[in-house]
Amino acid sequence: MNKSDIWQDVDLYFSSMLHENDEVMDKILTANAEANLPAIDVSPNQGKFLYLLAKLKGAKHILEIGTLGGYSSVWLGRALPHDGKLITLELEHKHAEVAEKNITLAGLENKIEIKVGPALDILPTLKDQEKNPFDMIFIDADKQNNPHYLQWALQLSKPGTVILVDNVVRNGKVIEDNSDDDSIQGTRQFIHLLSEESRIETTALQTVGVKGYDGFVMGVVKD
Template sequence: MYASETAWREVDAYFVETLVDEDKALIAARESGQRTTMPQAEVAPNQGKLLALLCQMAGARRVLEFGTLAGYSTVWLARAVGGGGFVTTLELEEHNAGIARTNLREAGVAERVEVLVGPAGESAQRLIEEGAEPYDFVFIDADKPSNPAYLKASLELTRPGSVIVIDNVVRNGAVTDPASEDERVQGVRAVLADIAADARLDATSLQTVGSKGWDGFTIVRRAR
């Protein structure tokens, strides 16, 4: 039985080599994450491919992303929606947004992506107030204490049938601790409780191990 983090990384590397076509633009975007304010925080290549597949399975044409960094997942999502689709991605730091814009141009998808800079909650509220067209797919991967607020905004900006994916929900197992003093853990617990209490939503969470360690994600479908 293999249980080490080394084995997890080796398995991820095998899956990526076998199934994931990561071209030069994606590799450059992933590697440029080292220059952002949160190095190595981007999703793994096989996770990026998963987001793209989920997006395509949902038939998404409009995507909203909370948390851009270097734009690695943004490239995956922008390619998934195709030439007629559009991605709005929300990034706190102008420094990160600048790196992301360069990567989006190099990947050939800049024309279908808008990077909004500033606190994600405020940017999302502006979209709500402007009456933005509903999004078909939402990826929440920003500051974890704000997860409940991001979910609330997402429900204002989606429609029945939309899919919401929330990243980093396991926190190395700390998510099970109701007394945790980690605000990120409490942010995850709070958003899961909100999902469970909302009759419009159907969801599940999955644990993952791999190149990103022990973590996981929640997939939500808005039923009505």
């Protein structure tokens, strides 16, 4: 058995043992596949991790950059208290339409708001419109813009805000400084900015599983 098969089998073992059967989440993944959305949702174990992290943080105000079909949005939305709110940004109208149906299916339409358009156009309006900084920010969109998303995340944060950025390992290719892949270069620029950023404490974790070999950066904004 090769490593990839082992990673998938172990991932499926944990999800089958540690998660209850979740008809809603299964239907969301099916809806995303039937709509021909890219199969780049977080895995069930990663989604549960986001949920638990938001719970541990006690997050009431969450920002997500990159909605896709709303799978991760629903995981995060489920962690919110009754008066909590999640704003999620999506470039593609088609993706947002699928996500809206999925969010309604999950019964979270009163907690989750989708804003459609380029995130870098929407983020400045959030700084003006949102009265409270976000408790948690999850970045999972076009990787070449991660440096810009980081800068906005810091502006929309407060001391203690948790910032999580997905897909930073790129199957190990993040170390290739001469890569011609815009996603890898965007990730490297993002990491470089973090290395010089004094406002946030961060680390990176590598992950394996049904999504292959990747990882995320997690940070907490300083006082």
